[in-house]
Amino acid sequence: MKKSILLFIIFMILVFLIPSVFSRSFLFSNAEVKSGTQNNENEKFNIEEPYDYNQHSTIRLLHKADQSVEELPLDTYLLGVVSAEMPANFEQEALNAQALVARTYTLYTIINSSKHENADICDDSACCQAWLSKEDRLAKWEENLRDENWSKIEKAVNTTKGKVITYEGNIIDAFFHSNSGGLTETPAGVWGGTNYPYLQSVETAGEDAYSQYSSEVILTKEELKNKIMESHPDLILDYNAENPIEITEYTESNRVKTIRIGNINLSGVEIRNLIGLRSTNFTFKIDGENIVFSVIGYGHGVGMSQTGADSMAKNGSNYEEIVKHFYTGVEIVNI
Ligand SMILES: [Zn+2]
Numbered sequence: 001m002k003k004s005i006l007l008f009i010i011f012m013i014l015v016f017l018i019p020s021v022f023s024r025s026f027l028f029s030n031a032e033v034k035s036g037t038q039n040n041e042n043e044k045f046n047i048e049e050p051y052d053y054n055q056h057s058t059i060r061l062l063h064k065a066d067q068s069v070e071e072l073p074l075d076t077y078l079l080g081v082v083s084a085e086m087p088a089n090f091e092q093e094a095l096n097a098q099a100l101v102a103r104t105y106t107l108y109t110i111i112n113s114s115k116h117e118n119a120d121i122c123d124d125s126a127c128c129q130a131w132l133s134k135e136d137r138l139a140k141w142e143e144n145l146r147d148e149n150w151s152k153i154e155k156a157v158n159t160t161k162g163k164v165i166t167y168e169g170n171i172i173d174a175f176f177h178s179n180s181g182g183l184t185e186t187p188a189g190v191w192g193g194t195n196y197p198y199l200q201s202v203e204t205a206g207e208d209a210y211s212q213y214s215s216e217v218i219l220t221k222e223e224l225k226n227k228i229m230e231s232h233p234d235l236i237l238d239y240n241a242e243n244p245i246e247i248t249e250y251t252e253s254n255r256v257k258t259i260r261i262g263n264i265n266l267s268g269v270e271i272r273n274l275i276g277l278r279s280t281n282f283t284f285k286i287d288g289e290n291i292v293f294s295v296i297g298y299g300h301g302v303g304m305s306q307t308g309a310d311s312m313a314k315n316g317s318n319y320e321e322i323v324k325h326f327y328t329g330v331e332i333v334n335i
Contacts, residue, residue: 059106061131062119069119078102078157080123083137084130085176086306088149091313094306095156097322100332101304104165104174105129111171165323167198167330174327177299178306179212180204181281184326185301189251190269190280199302200328201253206311212298213307215278224291227274228261237262245284245291255280255301269300303327 059077061070072080078099086098109128110120123131138146165172173196175187184202188195207213219227221239229235237244241262248265249258256268257280268280279297286292299305304326312322320332 059110059121060119062116062122064122064124064127074103074106075157075161077131078106079153080131080133080137081106081129082156083134083150083153084132085125088141088145088152090306090310092152092155093313093317093319093322094310095152096159096319097304097309097313098176098306099156100160100163100165100319100323101174101176102129103160103163104171105176107164108171108173112173160319162334163332164335165327165330166333167196167327172196172198172327172330175199175300175303176306176326177301177303179207179210179279179298180301180305180308181213181279181297182207183253183301184303184305184308185251185253185255187302189253189255189257190300190302198327198330202326202328204305204308204311204325206315207297207305207307209311210307212278213296215295215298217275217277217293217295219275219291219293220289221286221291224261224275228264228266231270231274232264232266235262235264239286245286247284251280253281253301256282 057074059072059074061072061077062068063070081102082095082099085102086095088095090098106121106129109115115127116122121128123129132140134150138150141149165174182203182205184200184204186195186201187193187199189201225235225237228237244262246260247256247258248260249256251257251268256271259266259268259271261271266274271277272280272282275293277293278295279299279301281296281301282293284291284293304323308326309322312325313319317325323332324330
């Protein structure tokens with residue numbers, strides 16, 4: 001009698017265990033290691049395999065401010081992302097493109113990243129993706145625009161419902177930024193490492209019409225020296241020397257790759273962060289006691305440019321054309 005109970009228990013364990021082991025190895029059978037990342041969950045999901053959309057239908061969102069974790073349906077979460085990441089007065093097709101990019105970025109992050117222990121993604125744009133609650137979002141808009149703006153956001157998420165961007169069957173790492181300055185950047189140009197075939201440098205017309213296109217940062221000679229010394233205390237900078245500051249290397253898309261300041265070589269990304277430039281596409285001039293940095297574009301420049309998307313939409317492109325312009329050789333598929 002005892003033996004038959006034991007056999008029954010073993011049988012039940014096998015019934016439950018085998019499918020879960022099988023389905024996991026099946027789902028991730030096309031695992032591929034993403035270069036340049038340190039996490040242990042680098043499997044890429046092949047969209048052509050049977051896929052249970054419900055597996056990721058609930059997002060565990062980490063609120064950075066108070067470290068709380070909120071569970072939200074995927075598309076409800078995306079309303080908060082699209083409304084936080086792109087101005088609502090942008091064209092509907094640009095907002096649609098943003099919703100598709102945000103859904104793709106979200107699923108890619110869940111599958112590939114292990115940045116947060118008890119959450120899938122956080123609401124910090126510097127870490128994952130910006131997000132605002134509907135209440136906070138509405139409060140930041142003029143009262144007479146609230147209904148119209150929110151319905152544009154809802155339309156963007158609903159129009160692209162269930163759609164993601166893939167390259168050769170895999171969900172892409174859908175980087176995006178504010179303004180490319182007319183030419184997007186490759187990942188290697190910003191972070192080093194490997195380039196992805198779908199993140200090429202592409203040109204977009206009309207980005208110079210936006211306020212994000214050009215900006216200036218002016219520092220005194222002393223201020224610049226102090227900023228650099230915060231992370232390079234061994235800096236020797238004599239402004240009377242010949243070429244005290246010099247851009248020594250450019251990326252493929254003509255952004256600053258390396259700049260020499262005195263005896264220190266800095267990457268474009270490092271100086272951008274140190275002195276708060278909007279992008280690494282800059283020139284400088286020494287003007288009396290000041291150093292004037294003139295900057296083109298806003299953001300890292302990789303993937304979709306939001307103002308580029310809006311400019312394309314104004315010229316008649318739909319969201320699929322916009323997405324396929326910024327991500328080379330991709331497909332938009334239903335999951
Ligand atoms: Zn994060």
